[in-house]
Amino acid sequence: MKPPEEAIVFVLSLLAPGVLFTMNKLPGIQEPFLILGTGVVILGSVLLLFHLTVRHDKKVEPLFYVFAEFSFTCMVGLTNALQQDGFISGFMDFYLKMGEPHLSTAYAVMMCYWEGVVHFTIFLTIIHRMFAGKSYRSLGLLWAGSSIAHQIVHIPGVVIGKHGSNIRPAFWRNVPFFLAPFWAACVLLRRPRVMPVITADEIAVEQKKHLLSRPVELLLSLLLLGVISFCVFRALVVLDCPMDACFTYIYQYEPYLKDPVGFPKVTMLVHFFYAVPLLVVLIYGLMTPGCSWMLDWTLFLAGAVAQVLFFSHRYLWLIKSRALCDLLSCSLQTQWCHIGASLHSRTPFTYRVPADKRWPVLTLNVLLAVAPVLLALRCHTNPAYFMKPVPKGQTSNKKKTN
Helix, strand or coil: CCCCHHHHHHHHHCHHHHHHHHHHHCCCCCCHHHHHHHHHHHHHHHHHHHHHHHCCCCCCCHHHHHHHHHHHHHHHHHHHHHHHCCCCCCCCHHHHHHCCHHHHCHHHHHHHHHHHHHHHHHHHHHHHHHHCCCCCHHHHHHHHHHHHHHHHHHHHHHHHCHHHHHCCHHHHHHHHHHHHHHHHHHHHHHCCCEEECCCHHHHHHHHCCCHHHCHHHHHHHHHHHHHHHHHHHHHHHHCCCCCHHHHHHHHHCCHHHHCCCCHHHHHHHHHHHHHHHHHHHHHHHHHCCCCCCHHHHHHHHHHHHHHHECCCHHHHHHCCCHHHHHHHHHHCHHHHHHHHHHHCCCCCHHHCCCHHHHHHHHHHHHHHHHHHHHHHHHHHHCHHHHCCCCCCCCCCCCEEEC
């Protein structure tokens, strides 16, 4: 009996530490271009192994190979994080020296933990649902948003940061991993979403309500305006705005924003140039009925903002809703990378968040992460306001493709 595909991916992904350990012991694989070439060969071989495991399946989606290959790299990242924190040794020395030296930074370590645990779990879940014939569109969009946000912070952060003068050829293997989530997002967005049918009368009643008569949406709009203000303020801070408030914040609250690694500065600019315009559009969608695109882009934003925060997952068992757990786990990753790095021992002490300012900083960053989660939950728990009218007579306990 053939084991489940997700089990095969899980087992093959666990080969990553062994491959790294072997390469670290081979004295011949110490040159930058040789490391890049060896990495390409290994990733290609892993992709071939995944293909051989599913070659007899009647229909294998191309996205399977993306998720399977990313699963393998997740284990590479987790191995790096464990070595940097001293849990293991002898796996990544050669790669950190001649491959990607920036992977020893606190931000990269927190990022590797997130990929090795959360993204890896998401991939296995998606692969299980894929071969079970179930929809994985929403979960895939969450990952796509998270992965794209990771790459648009990671790659520019390395280039403009202190490691920009020490870029090795292996760094450019990130390019296909940067493009793949965009392609996956396009594929998923073209697929129809499955959602409950709501009668035309119910939709009409919801869409006639003014914003002031919808307290949840009103509070969400105010919260998103606060998030926008915070994002704009921190962008001014990293751009060396001479205002006293900016000077006070960067030196007394978040000195990590001036860490020369480059990641915090790029994070704030990504929030300003990408998250802020999207938040403005989403506020418009909250006030305008029939914006069905809200159901997709709120998920995408929840995953995207996710790539930059820290949260303790030990409380997630209290939450009954599976959708809420998925959103929280993805969306609160922002704090895992950004705040986690600002507290990590690998960050120089002068750039860490001061002990007496941790709670205000944590609170602000958690609110930044929670806002997209709450918005996505609002859109998906009661989507009538965002749907286009459907013919009368349809019942709400059936399913339709919208």
